[in-house]
Amino acid sequence: MHISEGVLSPTVLLGGAVLAAAGVAAGMKDLDQKEIPSMGILSAAFFVASLMHVPVGPVSAHLILNGLVGLILGWKAFPVILVGASLQALLFQFGGITTLGVNTLNMALPAVMCHYAFRWGLKPQTSRPAFIFATFASGFGAAMIAGIMVGFSLYLTGEAFLPAAKLVVAAHLPVMLIEGGLTAACALFLRKVRPELLEGFYAP
Amino acid sequence: MFEELSNGDSFIRHLDPRVKIAVVFFFSILAAVAVRMHVLLWLLSLGILIVVLARVPLPELFRRLIPVNLLIAFLWLFLPFTFAGEPMFSVGALTVTREGVLYAARISIKSNAMMLMLIALVASTPIFTLGHAMHELGVPQKIVHLFFFTYRYIHVMHREYVRLVNSMKIRGFTPGNNLHTYRTISYMVGMLLVKSFDRAQRVHNAMLCRGFEGNLYSLSTFSLNGRDVVSLILMITAVIILGVLEWKKTI
Structure with missing residues (x-):
């Protein structure tokens, strides 16, 4: 879920932008030109996922797919999500220029965390149940942490946002389940059909 | 779209x-x-x-x-x-x-x-002009490349998606609230990724054949x-x- 322009306090916006810039720099450090087309596909997938809305009461949360992006790309998820989020801002006005940093951080940091927590699952020798567990947990966890970070950004702006922030986190619950299932199903399919996509990016 | x-x-x-x-x-x-x-x-x-x-x-x-x-x-x-x-x-x-x-x-x-x-x-x-302008304003070249590729691939993915949905319809797929539907849809999403990856690879190879060295050229200055x-x-x-x-x- 994106935070709109004008809501957050300047401190939160600046902090988000600085941390996101550091993450993007880390992701770009050893980025080879020939990886860019494949990263573009994941970036496009991330963009399209945000168009699939899951209505939850008054708010509508959408799919994030940051678990899958993070699992495959690690730190490279930062530039991928930055580009996806900036296209969302330009084409659909989901977020804007000043919130780009916070929105990138909120979605990309959970992706990187899940990469380190669950990348063991992508090894070819992992058994099928363990593989399903790791990929489901990655999708579920990345959406959960993203929801919490969105809520936390609102809370840091002002105490008055606390009830709204809690509702945002609660609204992510169905999204987490769908994300987990979708990530596991996609990864399972890729493992069967095109395992090198999961291993090609796998950085030791 | x-x-x-x-x-x-x-x-x-x-x-x-x-x-x-x-x-x-x-x-x-x-x-x-x-x-x-x-x-x-x-x-x-x-x-x-x-x-x-x-x-x-x-x-x-x-x-x-x-x-x-x-x-x-x-x-x-x-x-x-x-x-x-x-x-x-x-x-x-x-x-x-x-x-x-x-x-x-x-x-x-x-x-x-x-x-x-x-x-x-x-x-x-236009979005492509924005990309070139961002490059002129100092956004790193790789980010701008990723931006262009992503924008291009959104359209590619949409076309592949339409093709897959059509072929599912031709084979008589009717969505319902059952495991078969969920499995089919998640396979479709997976297939969408695979096909898009293949196309990304072909596009990149074609660019390499035409002498792409990682530089951006714009027709309009x-x-x-x-x-x-x-x-x-x-x-x-x-x-x-x-x-x-x-x-x-x-x-």
Whole structure:
């Protein structure tokens, strides 16, 4: 879920932008030109996922797919999500220029965390149940942490946002389940059909 | 599917995209930090003026303002009640505070002012031009590349998606609330990724065959003319004046 322009306090916006810039720099450090087309596909997938809305009461949360992006790309998820989020801002006005940093951080940091927590699952020798567990947990966890970070950004702006922030986190619950299932199903399919996509990016 | 806003000729359409990006950038930063109501109202008026000058079609404009204002409406459900301050009136056990209402109003004005500027920018500049302009303004080349590839692949994925859905329909797939449906749909999503990856690889190989070395070339070169400089100075002056108004202790 994106935070709109004008809501957050300047401190939160600046902090988000600085941390996101550091993450993007880390992701770009050893980025080879020939990886860019494949990263573009994941970036496009991330963009399209945000168009699939899951209505939850008054708010509508959408799919994030940051678990899958993070699992495959690690730190490279930062530039991928930055580009996806900036296209969302330009084409659909989901977020804007000043919130780009916070929105990138909120979605990309959970992706990187899940990469380190669950990348063991992508090894070819992992058994099928363990593989399903790791990929489901990655999708579920990345959406959960993203929801919490969105809520936390609102809370840091002002105490008055606390009830709204809690509702945002609660609204992510169905999204987490769908994300987990979708990530596991996609990864399972890729493992069967095109395992090198999961291993090609796998950085030791 | 993701058509850019294409509208008629306007004065803003012919401005240098670098000027437009710089103006929207500084405008957004000021709007994000401003708290004084009259400054915010000026910013909103400026935003409306620019959107009118950019000749964004009204139905399109309102359609684009909906997602922003949904979140704002959501915040209106909470902020007037949860913000501590002087009570205005009570609804049952809940008290609406003056500060809360003002705070929510400020957020609404800010948000819409920034969105109007962003819409004016996107409506008057093709996405590829924006990419080249970002490169000119110092965004790293690899990020700009990723930006171009992503934008291109959104269309590629959509076409592959339509093909897959059609072939599913031809084979008599009817979605229902059962495991078969979920499995089929998740396989379709997986297949979409595989096919798009293959296409990405082919596109990249074709680019390498044509001598791609990681450099960006644009058919249009940017040049600042008198009109650009005047618009830039006018807009930046407006932003600075409003900035001064914002920080001055007494007006």
